[in-house]
Amino acid sequence: MTFNYSKFFKGVDPEPAGESQGYPVPGPQGAxxxxxxxxxxxxxxxxxxxxxxQVYDYIVIGTGPTGVAFIDQIYKENPSAKILVLERxxxxxxxxxxxxxxxxxxTTGSPPTTYPWSRTTEMVTTEPEFFxxxxxxxxxxxxxYWSAWSPSPTPDLMRDWPQSMVDTTLxxxxxxxxxxxxxxTSMDKINDGVYANLQTQLxxxxxxxxxxxxxxxxxxxxAPIAVDNSEWKTVKFYKYSTVGTLLNIHQRQQQLAxxxxxxxxxxxDQCVVQELLHDDKGTVIAINTDRGTLNVSNAQIxxxxxxxxxxxxxxxxxxxxxxxxxxxxxxxxxxxVTARVKRSAYKALSDLEIGAVYLDGKDESGYQxxxxxxxxxxSNPEQDKVTxxxxxxxxxxxxxxxxxxxxxxxxxxxxATLGEISEKNSDNWIKLNKGKDPTTNISLQLILGNEExxxxxxxxxxxYQTIAALATSDDTTPEIEYWIDTPDxxxxxxxxxxxVDQIRLNIIVHEASQIWAGxxxxxxxxxxxxxxxxxxxxxxxxxxxxxxxxSWNPTLTMCGFAQDxxxxxxxxxx
Numbered sequence: 001m002t003f004n005y006s007k008f009f010k011g012v013d014p015e016p017a018g019e020s021q022g023y024p025v026p027g028p029q030g031a032x033x034x035x036x037x038x039x040x041x042x043x044x045x046x047x048x049x050x051x052x053x054q055v056y057d058y059i060v061i062g063t064g065p066t067g068v069a070f071i072d073q074i075y076k077e078n079p080s081a082k083i084l085v086l087e088r089x090x091x092x093x094x095x096x097x098x099x100x101x102x103x104x105x106x107t108t109g110s111p112p113t114t115y116p117w118s119r120t121t122e123m124v125t126t127e128p129e130f131f132x133x134x135x136x137x138x139x140x141x142x143x144x145y146w147s148a149w150s151p152s153p154t155p156d157l158m159r160d161w162p163q164s165m166v167d168t169t170l171x172x173x174x175x176x177x178x179x180x181x182x183x184x185t186s187m188d189k190i191n192d193g194v195y196a197n198l199q200t201q202l203x204x205x206x207x208x209x210x211x212x213x214x215x216x217x218x219x220x221x222x223a224p225i226a227v228d229n230s231e232w233k234t235v236k237f238y239k240y241s242t243v244g245t246l247l248n249i250h251q252r253q254q255q256l257a258x259x260x261x262x263x264x265x266x267x268x269d270q271c272v273v274q275e276l277l278h279d280d281k282g283t284v285i286a287i288n289t290d291r292g293t294l295n296v297s298n299a300q301i302x303x304x305x306x307x308x309x310x311x312x313x314x315x316x317x318x319x320x321x322x323x324x325x326x327x328x329x330x331x332x333x334x335x336x337v338t339a340r341v342k343r344s345a346y347k348a349l350s351d352l353e354i355g356a357v358y359l360d361g362k363d364e365s366g367y368q369x370x371x372x373x374x375x376x377x378x379s380n381p382e383q384d385k386v387t388x389x390x391x392x393x394x395x396x397x398x399x400x401x402x403x404x405x406x407x408x409x410x411x412x413x414x415x416a417t418l419g420e421i422s423e424k425n426s427d428n429w430i431k432l433n434k435g436k437d438p439t440t441n442i443s444l445q446l447i448l449g450n451e452e453x454x455x456x457x458x459x460x461x462x463x464y465q466t467i468a469a470l471a472t473s474d475d476t477t478p479e480i481e482y483w484i485d486t487p488d489x490x491x492x493x494x495x496x497x498x499x500v501d502q503i504r505l506n507i508i509v510h511e512a513s514q515i516w517a518g519x520x521x522x523x524x525x526x527x528x529x530x531x532x533x534x535x536x537x538x539x540x541x542x543x544x545x546x547x548x549x550x551s552w553n554p555t556l557t558m559c560g561f562a563q564d565x566x567x568x569x570x571x572x573x574x
Contacts, residue, residue, distance in 0.1 A: 037091035041250050042269045048291055051266065056084045056299040057573075059287070061273050063087045064141030066541035067304030068242040069181050069559040070566045071265070072249060077570035079253070079262035084299070085246075086289065088272045092138035094247075096239035097145055098395055102386045111136045111145040116309065118433060120445040128506045130333075130446055135306055139269060140243035142306075147394040147416075148226040148239050149372055150184045150556040151358055154219075157368060157550050160423070162518055164528050165547075168564055169557070178560035183240045185228035186221070187356045187393070192236040194391050198353035198377050198411070201346050205470050206357050213469035214462050216361040216369075220469075223356035223372065223393060226555075237391045274438050276301070276317040276538065283536040284317075300537050300569060304562065307544035308444070311430060311514035314525075314532055314540075316438040321534055324525045326430040328513040329446055330549035332418040333456065335503045336397060337463050338483040340410040340493065341471045343377060345478040349411075351379040356393035359466050360551065363458040367451060368551035369419040371466045372397065376412045378404050402491065403483055410481075413467050419459045420551045423513055425449045430514055446508055456504070464497065510554050512543035530565050539565055 021027075038044065043051060058074065060067050060083060067085070074081050092112065093100070113134035123130060136142050152175045155166045168174060178184075187195050188203055203222050210220040229238035249265055256262030268291070275288040284301055287294040303310040315325050343349060354377075360370040374393040378384055381404035392398045397416035404412065421428065427447045435441030448456075468477055481493040485502055518524025521533035524547075530539040541562040543554045 034090055038269070041247055042091070042267050045291075047266075048268065051084065051268065052292060052294050054084075055082070055297045056266075057082045058302055058569075059084045059086065059294075059296065059299045060302045060304055061086045062141065062304035062306070063139050063242060063246055063267075064304060064306065065143050065182070065242055065555050066558050066562040067302070068246050068249075069178070069562040070302055070304060070541060072181060072245065073177075073563040073566035074570060075249065075253065075262070077567060078573075079256055081570075082263050083265055085265065085267040086271045086273055086287075086294075087139055087267065087269045089137035089139060089141075090269050093140065093144045093241070094243055096143070096148075096241040098239045098390055098392065102389065112138060116312070116440040117430070118435070118440075118443045120443050123445045123447060126447050128448070128504065130506050130508050132308075132331075132444060132446070132511060133507055133509045135309065139246070140241050143240070143242040146555065147372075147396055147553070148182075149358065149394065149553045150179070150182055150224050150226050151360075151370070151552045152179075152224070152556055153550055153552045157360070157552060159366070159368075159548050159550065161547050162528060164519075165517065165561075169560065174560050174564065175556075177563055178556050179224075181245075181559055181563065182226040182556060183228040183230065183238075184224050184226050184556060186224050188222040190227070190236050192391075193350070194237070194352060194354050194387065195356075196350065196353055198346060198349055198375060199355035201473065202355040202357050202373075202375055202470050205473050206359065206466075209469035209472055210359060210466070213472070214359065214361060214465040216363060216458055216462055217359050217466075218361050220357065220359040223358045224556075225356065225393060272439060273305075273313065276313065278317065278535070281536065282318075282321070282534045284538055296537070300539060302539050302541065302565070304541045307511045307514055307542050308430065308442075309439070310540055310542065311544055312439065312442050314515060314538075315430075315432055315442070318532070318535065322515075322525055322532055324523070325515050325532075326442070328423050328516055329428040329430055329444065329511070330421045330423050330513040330546070331446070331508045331511040332420060332549065332551060333448070333452065333508060334416055334418045334505050335456070335460055335463060336505060337413075337415045337417070337460075337467070337498070337503050338399060338403060339413045339415075339467050340407055340481050340483075341413075341478040343409050343411055345471050345473065346377070346411060349377045352384045352387060353377045354388070354391055354393065357470060359462075361462055363455045365451060365454065367420055367422065367455045369417060369455060369459040369462060370551045371463055372416045372418070373466060373470060374398065374414045374416075375470065376404070376414070378412075379408050381405055381408070411471075413470065415463050415467065417459050417463045418509070418551050418553075419452065419455045420549045421446065421508070422449060422451045423516070423548045425452070460500065460503065510543065510549065512546040512549040512554065515540060515544045516547045517545040518547060529568070530561075539569070541565060
């Protein structure tokens with residue numbers, strides 16, 4: 001008897017070959033995640049041989065937020081655009097790691113991180129001994145592990161930015177378009193039973209108190225976080241990663257190509273870009289990669305690789321043509337404070353509730369800080385640990401089980417507070433060294449100046465003031481206890497504030513400004529059209545083009561400018 005099994009695979013493209021379904025000999029007995037994802041989404045080594053000589057409209061380097069934001073917007077403008085994507089890493093996670101099964105998330109909570117630079121001796125030997133947060137070389141980049149806080153800075157916070165860039169952010173569709181791409185949702189709009197009464201009371205307290213309690217503060221509001229997943233109507237909290245968006249775009253374009261309404265998206269993973277080869281007029285004609293040399297033809301090249309990697313690539317490729325590249329190096333330093341107050345400070349809380357609030361401010365010199373307050377009320381911490389892990393506002397700033405057990409009758413605050421590094425600090429830079437690998441042959445140096453040290457003091461003060469403001473209702477401030485770490489790995493609660501060296505972290509995050517934008521080539525690296533000065537067919541996205549970093553989380557702004565670049569290039573070609 002012959003059976004029709006083909007309908008079992010209906011809709012699956014391509015249908016499994018099956019090697020004759022095991023007759024007369026067995027078929028292949030193994031498959032890896034790379035093979036499965038590769039067959040479905042990524043170009044093979046054989047495909048590369050045809051790719052190198054094809055003509056593309058855009059060659060996008062990187063699959064993090066700005067790369068995918070650019071690709072998504074280009075296709076909205078022109079579904080027939082021919083795009084090639086080069087990603088240095090392979091397929092790792094299909095979603096943000098907070099959305100993974102608990103056991104898997106626990107084992108992958110420390111991301112696969114690389115550090116493609118050398119720190120100077122002075123950076124390593126100067127207190128605090130800073131290190132720069134590394135890069136995550138996988139499809140989706142840092143979006144697979146990011147905190148997802150996504151504020152939109154006001155013009156006042158874009159200190160010393162070119163007016164045209166500020167004006168771009170004031171266009172009616174700039175912020176809505178970027179928020180839609182990242183699925184940004186204010187935490188008071190989640191209302192999923194976990195973000196509920198506690199969130200409401202925190203919002204009320206901070207709105208009423210922050211001006212009085214935090215004199216240096218300027219704004220306070222429910223945290224805007226990239227969590228909403230509009231496709232899953234019953235799921236209100238889902239941390240966003242670009243991986244799903246990129247693969248969905250790939251699938252959609254594949255279908256449009258079949259219908260004659262668009263072109264396929266070509267993604268090459270495991271491909272490290274090493275150098276941009278150009279003529280004497282500043283036009284890139286080829287790209288050196290570890291897979292071989294790629295012909296550029298008429299393509300526009302989009303650098304969406306973070307902040308330091310594109311600076312490294314431009315310095316290695318153009319040298320003295322971009323003399324200012326690397327002369328600025330900004331970012332954010334940070335403090336973490338954990339505190340608690342009696343649950344009775346709030347009314348009618350359920351067994352598990354979480355809230356998240358954002359506050360920003362400035363010190364007397366005008367330098368910026370902001371507080372990311374994540375707040376937890378857990379009557380059964382061990383029972384609810386999976387839910388907490390899923391819906392934690394910031395997994396890098398979350399209470400430990402040691403802190404939660406014994407705090408069943410308390411509300412626990414974990415505050416991550418970030419301050420900006422001044423672009424005027426001449427001790428901070430990136431430079432070429434004598435390394436032979438063009439992807440890592442730079443040294444970086446970041447040392448705090450007096451401005452940053454003064455801001456850090458203000459930042460810490462504001463953190464304690466913010467906790468008091470969030471805990472105070474009806475003009476009554478409850479007793480606040482703080483967590484103190486001990487050398488044995490344990491800790492305890494006390495009304496005494498923790499020592500400074502315990503709350504201040506020695507990591508730099510949200511690095512920026514290495515190839516900052518400006519109108520004048522004498523005082524900037526990238527022009528206001530996103531092109532490095534004197535370069536014809538290369539465009540830059542990401543925080544590397546920010547003239548100053550501010551303190552605000554940069555991803556939403558980065559994506560907004562990547563989308564703006566896509567619109568401009570589409571209009572230019574139409």
